[in-house]
Amino acid sequence: MSHIPGPPVPPIIGHTLKIAKDSYGTQQDYIRRYGPVYKTKMLGVWRVNLCGPEALEYVLLDKEKIFSSAGGWDALQRIYPGGLILQDFDGHRQNRRIMMAAFRASAIRDYRERMGNVMADLIATWPDDRPFDFYTAIKSLTLRMGGAVFMGLPLDGALAKKINRAITDEIRASVTLIRQPIPLTPMWHGVRGRDFLRETFRKMIPERRAAGGDDFFSQMCLATDEDGHGWSEDEILNQFNLLIMAAHDTTATSMTVMMAALGAHPNWQQRLVEEVESLGDAPLNEEALGRMVETDKVFREALRLVPPVPFIPRMATRDFHWKGFDIPAGTSLALNPGVTMLSPDLFTNPTVFDPDRFSPERAEDRIHRFAWSPFGGGAHKCLGMHFATMQVKLFMATLLRQRRIALPQGTPAWQRMPIPKPKGGLPVLLAKA
Numbered sequence: 217m218s219h220i221p222g223p224p225v226p227p228i229i230g231h232t233l234k235i236a237k238d239s240y241g242t243q244q245d246y247i248r249r250y251g252p253v254y255k256t257k258m259l260g261v262w263r264v265n266l267c268g269p270e271a272l273e274y275v276l277l278d279k280e281k282i283f284s285s286a287g288g289w290d291a292l293q294r295i296y297p298g299g300l301i302l303q304d305f306d307g308h309r310q311n312r313r314i315m316m317a318a319f320r321a322s323a324i325r326d327y328r329e330r331m332g333n334v335m336a337d338l339i340a341t342w343p344d345d346r347p348f349d350f351y352t353a354i355k356s357l358t359l360r361m362g363g364a365v366f367m368g369l370p371l372d373g374a375l376a377k378k379i380n381r382a383i384t385d386e387i388r389a390s391v392t393l394i395r396q397p398i399p400l401t402p403m404w405h406g407v408r409g410r411d412f413l414r415e416t417f418r419k420m421i422p423e424r425r426a427a428g429g430d431d432f433f434s435q436m437c438l439a440t441d442e443d444g445h446g447w448s449e450d451e452i453l454n455q456f457n458l459l460i461m462a463a464h465d466t467t468a469t470s471m472t473v474m475m476a477a478l479g480a481h482p483n484w485q486q487r488l489v490e491e492v493e494s495l496g497d498a499p500l501n502e503e504a505l506g507r508m509v510e511t512d513k514v515f516r517e518a519l520r521l522v523p524p525v526p527f528i529p530r531m532a533t534r535d536f537h538w539k540g541f542d543i544p545a546g547t548s549l550a551l552n553p554g555v556t557m558l559s560p561d562l563f564t565n566p567t568v569f570d571p572d573r574f575s576p577e578r579a580e581d582r583i584h585r586f587a588w589s590p591f592g593g594g595a596h597k598c599l600g601m602h603f604a605t606m607q608v609k610l611f612m613a614t615l616l617r618q619r620r621i622a623l624p625q626g627t628p629a630w631q632r633m634p635i636p637k638p639k640g641g642l643p644v645l646l647a648k649a
């Protein structure tokens with residue numbers, strides 16, 4: 217790949233430390249110096265970075281079936297083998313059709329009702345007279361709610377607690393640097409967590425297949441494509457395991473970014489309070505959530521500023537040509553939706569929190585189909601996009617009916633990699649409204 221431009225490579229560590237320390241700043245600097253196609257070396261692996269909305273469109277829409285998601289997300293293989301994101305092309309398409317059954321409108325309505333029932337109770341457990349770390353609290357809330365909505369388990373039962381621990385261990389293992397399950401390392405805990413989850417959920421499959429249920433796991437036990445094909449036990453376990461991971465930190469991060477933004481911009485908090493008040497005391501059903509257009513704009517802006525998935529990896533399965541460069545089969549690729557969404561070529565004052573950029577009059581995201589792409593696109597586009605939007609609106613409406621947001625220590629700096637999160641947490645004071 218000597219014909220592909222890129223920065224000089226420090227021996228042994230390559231660009232690993234520089235990118236880990238300031239991934240956005242480093243990428244922006246490299247794009248300025250080397251253009252939208254450049255190579256870097258991280259953790260011993262050469263990667264070609266294809267930057268900007270055209271690259272996202274070309275690779276994610278993948279009209280010639282060149283780009284493998286399984287090859288790109290290879291690091292997840294040990295913990296999440298067989299999950300949708302680790303499959304490609306025809307096999308992936310078939311499994312995705314089955315998974316869609318768990319995301320149909322009536323299932324989403326059931327999840328919303330289940331979630332609505334527990335959310336207010338969980339929020340009520342948060343203190344209203346002293347600050348606490350919102351990031352830790354929302355991760356715990358989404359996990360506890362996940363027990364009910366994803367698995368149909370009683371909130372806070374002993375089993376739900378063990379399951380949540382195992383899920384956390386798996387997620388930690390998926391981003392750890394030591395990839396072998398050496399005893400007591402995060403990967404070791406992650407592999408044990410995965411085994412525990414498989415064992416636990418395998419036992420539940422016969423009962424859920426027989427009786428059904430309005431939670432994701434039960435829906436996946438029963439899911440079939442249009443031709444009536446469903447999953448084997450192993451397939452259910454693999455797909456469900458990945459689904460929990462895909463759903464968890466992503467939503468928790470975006471809610472944290474929204475809280476930080478609303479605390480820092482009282483005018484926007486007021487706009488959302490008025491929007492929620494305009495819904496009255498009516499149940500937060502589809503119609504009510506559909507009216508939360510201001511909340512939707514804030515969510516979209518949060519996803520633009522701190523996307524939970526700031527880069528998307530792929531592996532080329534064949535040689536291809538892009539922007540004047542021949543790139544060989546077997547090359548690891550990185551797409552950069554995070555930095556793309558901060559490009560001044562696409563968004564006005566891109567680092568400023570300005571949700572009105574998504575208003576119909578301004579519609580800045582319409583400048584290019586992939587200008588705003590926090591959920592990816594093409595065959596692997598996030599299946600949980602509508603679910604996540606619903607969850608976020610339900611959360612905001614429930615919270616702002618009871619509380620007001622203040623940030624006693626101001627806005628945090630954001631760690632971008634490997635999982636975006638506020639450095640040092642997000643202390644909030646949620647006083648009674």
Ligand code: HEM
Binds near residue numbers: 591
């Ligand atoms: C704000 C929240 C979320 C964000 C930003 C997000 C982002 C993404 C992105 C960027 C991808 C594509 C990755 C790629 O192409 O390599 C993806 C895939 C996926 N997401 Fe999400 N996600 C979110 C929430 C959820 C939720 C709540 C669920 C489930 C309830 C979910 C389920 C999935 C699944 C199953 C895939 C794999 C789809 C496939 O490979 O066909 N996501 N997500």
